[in-house]
Amino acid sequence: MSSRLPRDLHPVAWWLWALGLAGAASLTTNPLALLLVVGVAWVVVVARRSDQPWSRSFRLYVVMGLAIVVVRVAFRVLFGVAAGGHVLLALPSLPLPGWAAGVQLLGPVTREELLAGLYDGMRLATLVICVGAANSLANPKRLLKSVPPALYEIGTALVVTVTIFPQLADSVRRVRAAQSLRGGTAGRVGRLRRFLVPVLEDALARSLALAAGMDTRGYGRSGGESRGRRWVTGALLLAGLCGLGIGLYGLLDLTAPRVLALPMVVLGVVLALAGLSSAGARVERSRYRPDPWQWPETAVALCGLAVGATAWWLAGSAPWVAHPGVDVVPVLTAPALLGTLLGLAPAVLAPPPVLRGATVAVGPRAVPGVTV
Known part of the structure; x- marks a missing residue:
């Protein structure tokens, strides 16, 4: 019963689940499988994210993934490969100097080139979205508490790095709300400058404040050693x-x-x-109230690893499913479908997150903002 009370899941469990999905995405170029992985990550994030600032960053990762797909396809069109195929758009080829032999600028755009660029872009975008799912579900500050003592220096730098994007999402929300209250009739360029400068400044300032706070608390400091x-x-x-x-x-x-x-x-x-x-052993640091690891953490981690193991098995036993050619219609077999859908289990197995504005009944009265 205690495992179903609202609590924050161990951040390492969320990262293991997300890395399992990312591993599955890296082992396939099947667009149907990649879309299924993105859908699994989306459903779990919506079901189990909290109302903390970092939980709002998932949408930005999705936008970044879409931009990656567009840029990858655009590069395929711009630097086309001279090969046979079904020509969709006959663009003129621009001559290049001799030292750029093997590179073609523009030229005929074939269906096979566009599909190859789309598949590669979708795979990279899925990896980014899986990392964004972990960043939206796991508290990066609590993740640092679980880093082994020998990796505190690296962990500090990584936590500061991964918190910039969630801090950026929260800064966008706060700056947009403040500017809507102030109003203003500046032009489009002026509005963009008034928006971007405070957002970037606020996100950087909060990340630096996090770094200063961790340094004050002794992260990465070591004692005497021979x-x-x-x-x-x-x-x-x-x-x-x-x-x-x-x-x-x-x-x-x-x-x-x-x-x-x-x-x-x-x-x-x-x-x-x-x-x-x-x-x-040389890091002298105590740990206050370490995060518990219970059966929901184990179940969430195993679900992600099971998705990755299924993709690895399919890559060896059914390569025509994992890596379909650009001249055939991609398909999904039952093992691929069921193995990927295992990633949805954390939406049910993980306990509900703690909400900052939740009202919890304590005795005969309901106390707002109190969590059990």
Whole structure:
């Protein structure tokens, strides 16, 4: 019963769910599958986002995704590839110097070129929208609390970076409301300048304030450590990175010795974890009221990972579904449809979010703004 009370889900669970969707999108160019992933992310965001400022940024990520698709298709038209196909628009080809051999400016626009640009643009746009879904559902400040101690420096920079866009969405709302109250009859360029300058200034100021607050609270600060301990930590991290690189090369290159594949990956992961544990021991920072990890967090994370695993299986067993050609009609099989729809489960499994303006009954009276 306690898992259904309004509470904020662990931010790592939302990011694992979103990364699973993003992994599924990166493994396919099927436009139907990509649209389905976007729809799944949209439904879950609408069902489980809170009324915090960062939750309003999802619409901006969708707009950015649409812009990516338009730009990708426009580049296909501008830098066309001389190849056969069904010509839709016969544009004149502009001559280029000899050093630009292999690049064609304009020229005939074929249906195959447009579809190839559309599929590539949709895949990149879906990745951006999945990241936007995680950013709209997870509190970035609480995410920093879950970062391993060895990654506080990197985590601080990442949190400041990912909060700029949500802060931008909140700044747009507040500046628009303030300017609507002031009125004004300036021209179109003047209105745009009066709108953009305060929005960018406010978003940057709030992100810098967040960075200053984290620095004041000791994020990324470390205690005293001997020189030998630093050398051991650096050697473990470097050896783990080298082991992972060699192991991934062995997995991707089928002609490489098998001893360079999975064993080197396991060895690299073990060394990297040992290095992170050694580096985290030097960070002197206590954790106040850590976020709980309960069964809804596990279910949400597993749903996202299941979507990614299904896409990986389809890419190997049914490549004609994962990567349809531009000369055929894309289709979705039942496993692809059901595997992607697993991503909708967090809309039901995750507890409802805490709303700042919610009214909760406490005893015989209802107290506004109080959460349980």
